[in-house]
Amino acid sequence: MTEQHSFRAPLLDADRAIPEGLTDGLGRPAGARYNVYRNNVAVSLTEALETGFPAIAKLIGPDNFRAVAARYLRAAPPTSPLMMHYGAGFPEFLKTVEPLAHLGYLPDVARLELALRRSFHAADHTPADPALLQDVDDDALMSCRMALAPSAHLLRSPWPIVSIWAFNMRPGSAKPQARPEDALILRAEFDPEPLVTPEGGAAFVTALIRGESFGSAMTAAGDSFDVGVMLNLLFTHRAIAGISFEDTP
Structure with a gap:
């Protein structure tokens, strides 16, 4: 595992331990700072999903959406710095969320929202x-x-x-x-x-x-x-x- 991977992997998974050996510019332990950064990354990506899929967020409720988003963040880290592209795999991901299986229309509604975004851009x-x-x-x-x-x-x-x-x-x-x-x-x-x-x-x-x-x-x-x-x-x-x-x- 590379140092870059060991730094990035825990960013989207709060259950993972903070990487060892992190220090600030003065050589002091920087675990607390990493936690703040990790939280900011998760919040930003969740907000990007909420912005991109507002109908899904409304259909399942904000608490459920944040729980689903947390799972998606771990399964599909961003591949582009442009947040308008984030969530391309979200419609397919919804098919794998067992507690939502009874809402069979969710993936297609998500596909519609993704298409609206792509049309806009x-x-x-x-x-x-x-x-x-x-x-x-x-x-x-x-x-x-x-x-x-x-x-x-x-x-x-x-x-x-x-x-x-x-x-x-x-x-x-x-x-x-x-x-x-x-x-x-x-x-x-x-x-x-x-x-x-x-x-x-x-x-x-x-x-x-x-x-x-x-x-x-x-x-x-x-x-x-x-x-x-x-x-x-x-x-x-x-x-x-x-x-x-x-x-x-």
Whole structure:
């Protein structure tokens, strides 16, 4: 074990002994200072998780969240000095917390919150002009390809994750109904918005993300898909970053 590891390992685990031989600048024992530093690190990382996953903190309560966070800190130390990246593995970690197993929707709600954060920090883009689709014949439309904005994210879930998130984060939101919801996260301006995709919308967006043609995406969406509703949603939220046609150089 390296000296660096022996110093860092106990930082996130209060059950571990303070490293031996620590001294301050005057050569005095620095165990008390290490304890203060250790506490500050744990508090900072817990606060970063609370900031990144506020709906999860509200769903399980502050005491439970801090207990779960303490376990996560030990299992997943930070790999970047940028706290906006901390917690990337938190949704998967929640699946391993046995006392929370009866709340099966928690990992997917955490995935939604993580996607909201990533959308917020995603690169800006210039949205495509919907006028590009005017006066386009059917063959050209079916063969064109649409690129989504870097801030756009799609999450498919068997749980009503958007409704659960909204019920906990937006006063006055309707109580979630027991049904699946596919979440489309779009950022028209500065703040990302989680939206429930219309029927067939998730399959349509998935096909676009894969680089498939507009026609292939329509086929994937199914017969009940309302393409007008979907396009209005995407263009209104400035989610189309580019439209290319086969004859475009």
